[in-house]
Amino acid sequence: MKKTTAFMKNIFPLLLMVLAFPAVAKPTEEAPVDGFYERTLFKDKGVIPYEYVRESDVIWEKRIWRVVDVREKMNLFFAYPKEPLIQIFLDAAYAGDITVYSPTDDQFTTKMTPDEVKSIGRRVDTIMVTDPITLIESPQIVQQDLDIEKIRKFRIKEDWFFDKETSTQMVRVMGIAPIIDRYDENGNFVGELPMFWIYYPHVRQLLAHHESFNRMNDAVRLTWYNVFEMRTFSSYIIKISNEYDRRITDYATGVEALLEGDSKKMELFNYEHDVWSW
Numbered sequence: 001m002k003k004t005t006a007f008m009k010n011i012f013p014l015l016l017m018v019l020a021f022p023a024v025a026k027p028t029e030e031a032p033v034d035g036f037y038e039r040t041l042f043k044d045k046g047v048i049p050y051e052y053v054r055e056s057d058v059i060w061e062k063r064i065w066r067v068v069d070v071r072e073k074m075n076l077f078f079a080y081p082k083e084p085l086i087q088i089f090l091d092a093a094y095a096g097d098i099t100v101y102s103p104t105d106d107q108f109t110t111k112m113t114p115d116e117v118k119s120i121g122r123r124v125d126t127i128m129v130t131d132p133i134t135l136i137e138s139p140q141i142v143q144q145d146l147d148i149e150k151i152r153k154f155r156i157k158e159d160w161f162f163d164k165e166t167s168t169q170m171v172r173v174m175g176i177a178p179i180i181d182r183y184d185e186n187g188n189f190v191g192e193l194p195m196f197w198i199y200y201p202h203v204r205q206l207l208a209h210h211e212s213f214n215r216m217n218d219a220v221r222l223t224w225y226n227v228f229e230m231r232t233f234s235s236y237i238i239k240i241s242n243e244y245d246r247r248i249t250d251y252a253t254g255v256e257a258l259l260e261g262d263s264k265k266m267e268l269f270n271y272e273h274d275v276w277s278w
Contacts, residue, residue, distance in 0.1 A: 155176070
């Protein structure tokens with residue numbers, strides 16, 4: 001009993017000291033920021049609404065189909081490894097955040113489900129596998145997923161028109177389609193065909209929230225919305241609306257097709273000048 005009383009007398013002052021000087025809480029460590037400032041401006045960016053155009057004010061209009069080749073030096077940022085454009089489209093389509101349309105036509109008539117989009121580019125192959133012990137070969141079925149690095153082109157459908165109300169020539173992108181190499185059941189190359197079509201006016205806000213790489217200045221990051229609105233990419237024309245509904249490659253090949261595309265491009269730029277020359 002005496003030992004217990006003596007122990008309590010000794011421990012009581014220590015308890016008072018602990019209560020008088022509470023333990024200092026360890027400061028919580030904030031998540032590191034990869035840079036000397038946090039990039040948030042593009043997250044709050046919106047899009048500028050299109051100006052209303054009356055049908056009676058359009059005195060000239062042409063529909064253009066062009067191709068953006070990611071392998072060109074000016075278009076390398078389309079395949080920026082951290083977040084390529086195709087990955088932005090696929091993630092949004094898989095999640096159902098955007099609607100994509102069947103490549104059977106480019107008029108946005110048939111919607112595709114997220115499961116249908118996920119099945120694009122997937123294929124089942126049979127390979128021979130050698131057992132490391134018996135050295136006997138046996139067939140094995142493997143499933144290959146879509147390789148986005150093989151998507152090297154985008155097709156763009158756009159409308160050029162002259163608005164007499166504002167006396168300006170303008171262009172509006174209507175659709176974007178990633179291009180993929182297609183093969184038949186025997187593995188023979190069929191051709192370059194669209195994976196799906198995206199109605200551009202409906203994805204402008206999505207593109208405004210994703211940065212594109214600027215190789216000239218890291219401090220000036222454009223969004224993908226800026227890229228298409230400012231047209232900071234290189235492309236070549238493959239078709240312009242005509243009475244035969246044919247592409248340039250239907251009557252020209254190789255260098256001649258490229259020169260014909262450049263000729264059509266100059267016609268577009270010269271039209272406004274011709275209007276004012278009269």
